[in-house]
Amino acid sequence: MFSLVQLECFVAVAEELHFGAAADRLRITQPPLSRQIQLLERELGTLLFNRTSRRVNLTAAGQSLLPNARRILDLAAKSAVDVRRVGSGATGTLTIAYTAMAAMSALPLLLRRAADEMPDVSLVLRELVTTDQMDELVKGTVDLGLLRPLVGRPGILTRPVMTEHLVAAVPIGSHLADKPEPLSLLDFHGEPLLMYSPSQARYFHDLLLNLFAAAGSQPVIIQYASQVPALLAFVQAGLGLTLVPESAQRFVPDGVVFKTLAIPPSLSERTRIELDVAWRDDNDNPAVQKVLEIFQSAVENP
Structure with missing residues (x-):
């Protein structure tokens, strides 16, 4: 030949x-x-x-x-x-999983920068709760996950990409909607609380339970949901109130009022919530490293 x-x-x-x-x-x-x-x-x-x-x-x-x-x-x-x-990593395909709240915060920034710096990389997006993202990362069916911190899995690496605080989401008809800000955690005592799922949204579920317990406040849990948009829909319907990441304020549903929280210094760190990027340490997709560099740049130069 x-x-x-x-x-x-x-x-x-x-x-x-x-x-x-x-x-x-x-x-x-x-x-x-x-x-x-x-x-x-x-x-x-x-x-x-x-x-x-x-x-x-x-x-x-x-x-x-x-x-x-x-x-x-x-x-x-x-x-x-x-x-x-x-x-x-300048071309190829990358599968990214994300939570509903990541779609309202970190994901748009990633997509904008990826379009500028990796125009020939095809991005496949999948909305998944954190626990499902971890499962898919372990199986290798997802390259990157935008998720809340969980107990580590062998072979999965994580890095913080965003931190923010919790705010209260209350229905307009609630007496707390007219109360001057900031609200105290004790204001939630005895109030109907819309709670995160203990299985699919364990990060937020445990965070809220520990936060209210530490403040000596006992709201009444009346409904569970795995995603922030679902909880806000319940708030909009006037069923109760909840705590959500402050980035949720960018998409204000009708009938929902967001209130800042007065947090004692001893509990202030507990209201700081983190969004991580996660990936397998043996992932050989070159585009993964390129996206991680974009995330790092975004963190350092928001």
């Missing part, structure tokens, strides 16, 4: 119609160039050039080969570029 080197030599001679000029173009001497043409002709079993002491012309076989040889060389060059781009 002929080689790319032989085709490259053939195209140079075919375009220059002069062995000396073709050798100069390829930055080689004339004897090895002539040798490559001879090997190619032997491989194909036909002459490609009519040679005289004064001129070089393509034979009919050479004329037939020339357009295909150019296409093969172009395809080889393009393939090399494509492979290098995939290897560098």
Whole structure:
């Protein structure tokens, strides 16, 4: 089978119609160039050039080969570029899982920067709760997850990308809606509380339970949900109140009022909530590292 080197030599001679000029173009001497043409002709079993002491012309076989040889060389060059781009993370496919609240905060920033810095990487987006994201990361069906901190899983690495505080979400008809800010956690004592699912939203579930317990406040849990939008829908319906990340205020549902919280210094850290990016430590998708660099840049230069 002929080689790319032989085709490259053939195209140079075919375009220059002069062995000396073709050798100069390829930055080689004339004897090895002539040798490559001879090997190619032997491989194909036909002459490609009519040679005289004064001129070089393509034979009919050479004329037939020339357009295909150019296409093969172009395809080889393009393939090399494509492979290098995939290897560098500049192209390919990346599957990103995210929580509903991440879609309202960190995800849009990621998508904007990825569109600018990784325009040829196809992003597959999947909305999943944190526990499901962890399962998919372990199985390798998701490349990156935007999730709330959980107990670590072997082989899964995480890095914070965003921190924010909790705020209260209360229905307009509640007496707390008209109370001056900030609200105290004791204001929730005996109030109907819309609570995060203990299985699918364990991070928020445990955080709220510990926060109210530490403040000596005992709201009455009346409903569970796994995602913030569902809890806000219950608040909008006037069923109760809840605590949500402050980024939820960007999408204010009708009938919901957000209130800041007065938190004792001893509990202030408990109202700081974190969003992490997670990935498998053995993920060999080069685009993963590129996105992690984008996240790191976003954290350092918001």
